[in-house]
Amino acid sequence: MxxxxxxxxxxxxxxxxxxxxxxxxxxxxxxxxxxEGAHLFWEGDTSDKIFYLKxxxxxxxxxxxxxxxxxxxxxxxxxxxxxxxxxxxxxxxxSAEVLEDSDVGVIDHHDLELLICxxxxxxxxxxxxxxxxxxxxxxxFRDLMLYGKPGALCSTLIRLYNTYGEPHGEDxxxxxxxxxxxxxxxxxxxxxxxxxxLSDLRKKGAVDYAGGLIVIKNLEMxxxxxxxxxCPKEICRI
Numbered sequence: 001m002x003x004x005x006x007x008x009x010x011x012x013x014x015x016x017x018x019x020x021x022x023x024x025x026x027x028x029x030x031x032x033x034x035x036e037g038a039h040l041f042w043e044g045d046t047s048d049k050i051f052y053l054k055x056x057x058x059x060x061x062x063x064x065x066x067x068x069x070x071x072x073x074x075x076x077x078x079x080x081x082x083x084x085x086x087x088x089x090x091x092x093x094x095s096a097e098v099l100e101d102s103d104v105g106v107i108d109h110h111d112l113e114l115l116i117c118x119x120x121x122x123x124x125x126x127x128x129x130x131x132x133x134x135x136x137x138x139x140x141f142r143d144l145m146l147y148g149k150p151g152a153l154c155s156t157l158i159r160l161y162n163t164y165g166e167p168h169g170e171d172x173x174x175x176x177x178x179x180x181x182x183x184x185x186x187x188x189x190x191x192x193x194x195x196x197x198l199s200d201l202r203k204k205g206a207v208d209y210a211g212g213l214i215v216i217k218n219l220e221m222x223x224x225x226x227x228x229x230x231c232p233k234e235i236c237r238i
Contacts, residue, residue, distance in 0.1 A: 012078025056102020
């Protein structure tokens with residue numbers, strides 16, 4: 001077991017945890033290595049654990065009755081992955097697929113409940129994390145419902161910009177390979193319609209491609225299309 005007093009830098013969606021609370025969470029984790037293509041859990045599995053992504057990437061998907069895959073979240077190093085209601089013995093309503101070889105910390109709900117019961121500071125930090133998780137979900141639904149597919153696509157590009165963007169001169173490169181199929185699955189559109197919308201944005205100078213990666217050239221134009229409310233980056237993320 002790790003010393004709960006040790007200091008480890010943490011990133012991702014766990015920024016709402018104090019260092020002390022985060023170390024308490026680290027102390028009860030069981031380390032696992034998950035290979036690319038495996039699943040942390042499947043839709044319909046009992047939700048009795050939460051996962052901390054120490055290294056790697058995971059996508060959360062929902063499959064429709066027609067067999068179409070919708071990408072709900074893309075998690076990366078430093079993120080905590082959990083059902084939104086972790087204490088009711090519910091079934092997972094989505095699947096978690098590992099996109100690259102990943103190191104994961106697994107926390108049983110029993111251990112999490114003990115931390116919450118025994119440490120009020122940890123309980124408050126965990127409530128903050130749950131609140132941020134709900135805000136991310138709400139803002140994604142807002143973007144999808146209010147401004148059509150172009151607004152949803154521009155919002156998704158902004159979220160990718162905030163999550164994976166790296167400065168490259170005056171532009172920002174999204175340093176993860178995102179295919180048109182991925183984008184279509186993120187916004188519930190067809191691949192063909194995503195192709196057309198991206199082509200239009202490229203003609204207007206908002207985006208481009210370099211080495212197969214998406215380049216954001218005019219963030220303000222994307223923000224205008226989706227009526228961006230300038231949410232903090234910990235909320236406006238993929």
